[in-house]
Amino acid sequence: MRKTPPAKTPRISLAEAARETGGLLKKGRVDQIAPGHHPTMADLTESLFFSPGDGRIWLNDQRMLLLHSSAMGHLRRELIDTLGRERARGLLTRAGYVAGARDAQLVRERWPQGDTTTVFMAGTRLHALEGIVKVTPVSYDFDIDRGTYEGEFLWEHSSEDDEHIEAYGIGTESACWTQVGYATGYVTSLFGQLVIFRELDCRSMGAAVCRVVGRNASAWGDVREDLRYLEAKDFRALAAASPPARATLHAAPPPPVAAGEGPGQARTAPAATAGGRHEIVGASSAFNSACHQLARVAPTQATVLFTGESGVGKEVFARRLHRISRRAEGPFVAVNCAAIPDTLIESELFGVERGAFTGASVSRPGRFERADGGTLFLDEIGTLSLVSQGKLLRALQEGEIERVGGSKTVQVDVRLVAATNVDLLAEVEAGRFREDLYYRLNVFPMHLPPLRERRDDIPLLMNHFLQRECARHGREVVGFTPRAVRALLGYAFPGNIRELQNLVERGVISAEEGKAIDVPHLFRREQLSDETLLALGASGHLGRPASADPQHLHGLLRDALGTEQLSLDALEARLLRDALLAHEGNVSAAARSLGLSRAQFAYRLDKQRPAAAAD
Known part of the structure; x- marks a missing residue:
């Protein structure tokens, strides 16, 4: 039967909670968890609804599934036996991360005025409510202004341990992989910077109960091992599978990953741009899907067409595609077609011979020749004129080009990768793009989703950009305030990842040294309306502006x-x-x-x- 929704429980605002706990809005300890603060276990339980008539279960507005633990155990064994322990652990850790991030989103939206400490602890209660594990906090201390988090918890009755011990018995390594991912995803999403959890004791290792410790990434020091399981794909392993790259990877050890780098980042190849400008970061389902498609097409010679809104990271994915392909040792040449006048596009792409036109005092190769043996990336390809499109099509079909003013053909071996933020099929129907070129480019299309459709990745990207911009500008900023995190997680990001990067850079520059980034450091009045800024309020929760009559x-x-x-x-x-x-x-x-x-x-x-x- 369907459970009748209860009346709305009165909420205690952050300001009220602050008065009751000595004014700590951005700090929390385990001894400050008051029974009456929301969300309580009763609040969370009342958010669970069963609708057997239409075959659905809801936790607030998120659909849930009631599965046999033994079925999940069978899936776990299949993953381990098929993929190996390391890959299976990565898949389950990332699945847990997404679940934790979703529960954090639920709590944020359902209890926007909840007590800060209790909101953080709601993840432990949700974990228990969902039948995964009983969580008992041992010690718990966080300070958002200082960017510090330290928590120790005991896990009892872990369903993962039950199934792992049933299949493999007692071993020497921990087995609560999904739960570690869940804790990392939940706290990272709320805290606004990367918090890593590690399982120090586990029932699968013979301990009576599992013991986990969570700390902000910088407090752990070296977190490369932890990030390895949160990466969407081990790109170095893919590159090692291709013959041309094998010798290089064995000859030189992989470069270290900085402690602040976010999950989902593939390690930087030696040819990568300094500062990690072209790293890809994420752990959401949409991000994972894009990475798996990238891994599938990278070893081939197929033309790839990246589509998506401006700022979603098409060039970053194109560079990663090149780096994990068999052409990784060759050049990567990027061309922004929209930035080159139509009168010059032919000479830029195909080169020019001396004396071809006024000012051509020397012969020079074009982008096709410079990319020979590597990858040519044509960004904003939809802006090319019909004449330029025809010349590009011939070069792609024949594999040869002629310089402007030249008389001989030049053979080129180039893999073409293109990108556009417009609907090329609609452009074809409107007569502005050649149909034959469209089908030549559309061999392996990859759509990159906008940031608003991969909100689980926002905390990881925030942390990644924070560490990078602090290093680049020589600043020391400890993180984000709660209301800054809430504002970023609720923002529509019309400029996508590029806009988030710019906002974080602005915050790093504007914030005081050694302090956290707040909403005024990130946004200007042209980006958030007056109502939105006022509704965020000094206490960090949404509410009616005090000046309203x-x-x-x-x-x-x-x-x-x-x-x-x-x-x-x-x-x-x-x-x-x-x-x-x-x-x-x-x-x-x-x-x-x-x-x-x-x-x-x-x-x-x-x-x-x-x-x-x-x-």
Whole structure:
């Protein structure tokens, strides 16, 4: 049967919690966990709803699954036996990370005014509610301003241990891989910088209970081993599988990974640009999917077409594709087609002979010749004129080019990688792009999702850019304030990863030395509206601006309802109806916009319908 949603529990704001705990808004300790602070275990339990009639289970507005532990154990054994222990551990750790990040998102959205310490501890309660493990905090201390996190926890009745011991018995290594990923994902998403958890004792090693410790990455020092399991793909291993790269990888040891680098980053090859400018970072499902596609096509000679909005990282993925391909020892040549005038594009791509035109005093090779034996990346290819498109098509089909003003052909061996932020098929239909060139480029299309569709990666990217920009500008900034984290996680990012990078760089420059980055350091008034900035407030939670006039508010409500008499029932009905209309009937989205769970929204909607029928 479907569980009836409870009435909304009164919440204690961060400001109220601060008064009760000595004013600690950005700090927390295990002895500050008060039983009445939200979200409590009861709050979390009341967010779980069963709908057997339509075959769905909900945790707030997120769909859940009820699976046999033995079935998950069987899947675990299949992964270990098929892929090997290390790869299986990586897959399960990353799956746990995504689950933790999603639960952090749930808690952030459902209890935006919850006590900071209790919000952090909600992950332990959710882990227990979801039947994974019982978590008991031993010690717990964090300070967001200083960027420090230290927590020790005991795990009892671990389902992963049960299944691992059943299959392999007691061994010498820990086995709670998914749970470690979950803890890392949950705390990292809330803290705003990378927090690494390690399992020091495990039942699979013969201990009575499992013991884990979490610290911010810089406190651990060397976290290369931890990051290895959070990487979406071991790109060095892929490169080692290709014959041309094997000797190089054995001849030189891999470069170290800095402690602050985020999960999902492939290690920098020797030819990479200094400062890690072209690292790819992430652990979300969308990011993993893109990395797996990249790994599949890299060893081939196929033309790759990257599509996606501006700033999603198309050139970064193109460089990574080159670095893990059989052409890694050859050159990578990038051309921004939109930055070259149409009158010069032919000479830039194909080269020019001396005397071909006024000013051509010397012969010089074009980008095709410079990329011979390597990869040629054509960015914003949709901006090429039809004439330039025809010449490019011939070069791709024939594998040879002629310099401007020259009479002999030059054979070139180039792998073409292209990128565009426009719909090329729509451009073909509009007559602005050649259909034959489109099909020549569209051999292996790869769509890179916008940042708003891979929000699980935002904390990792924040940490990555923070470490990089601090090193580049010689600044020491300890992290982000809670409201800065909340603002970044809720921001739409029309400029995608490039915009996030620029915001973090601005924050590093604007923040005080040794302090955390706050909202004013990140955003300017043209990016966040006055209402949004005021709603974030000094306490870090969303709320009505203090300057709002209650009489003006009452007038607006009366105008909206079309009556002089204000009725709570009428106001609630109007809010529910408008939310549904605004989200085109999507109940989950409408519920989120009102700060309700899906089940609570449906319950309130059903309660309104009899009254409407009676009218």
